[in-house]
Amino acid sequence: MKNTQPQSSFKKLCRKLSPERKDSAAEKRQNNRNGEDKNRDLEAVFAYMDANRDGRISADxxxxxxxxxxxxxxxxxxxAAVRLSDTDGDGMLDYEEFAQLIKGDDESTEEDKTIELKEAFKMYIAEGEECITPRSLKMMLKKLGESRTTDDCRVMISAFDLNADGVLSFDEFVLMMR
Incomplete structure (x- = not known):
């Protein structure tokens, strides 16, 4: 029986570092059900960061x-993060500005999404390489605090390796992320 735990961990970690993707209709329905939970989570993060409880987050x-x-x-x-996200010019982030910063711009173009995917992909490849290898994946997972063996990383890659060459090309990475 195939172990799916490493595969799902890899996919979750990649999605954390990548832009929003187009979801299927079933995923959208599930996301709508989970929307309230996500909003509560975002509110909790905002409340945590708002140390003085004034309803705004300062740069400090x-x-x-x-x-x-x-x-x-x-x-x-x-x-800079506050200045770029501060739409009302008060020098702080209110909840809506914070939520927009976290959720990102839903109106980004396909070109923007491709650029963001390339940046995420680059995080998983080792210098001088053009693909995600088991070794480069293991190194990135370690940086993210998740210790995996090289064999675990081979299994994760094989789940999305369409041409069975043992590595993930950018095109395979894109298909996995969409």
């Missing part, structure tokens, strides 16, 4: 939240 609060989560965000990066 954003930076401290990242630090708490073990990530580094410079003063300049935090200020």
């Amino acid at each position: 609060e954003l930076q401290k939240s990242f630090t708490t989560l073990g990530e580094q965000l410079s003063d300049e990066e935090a200020e």
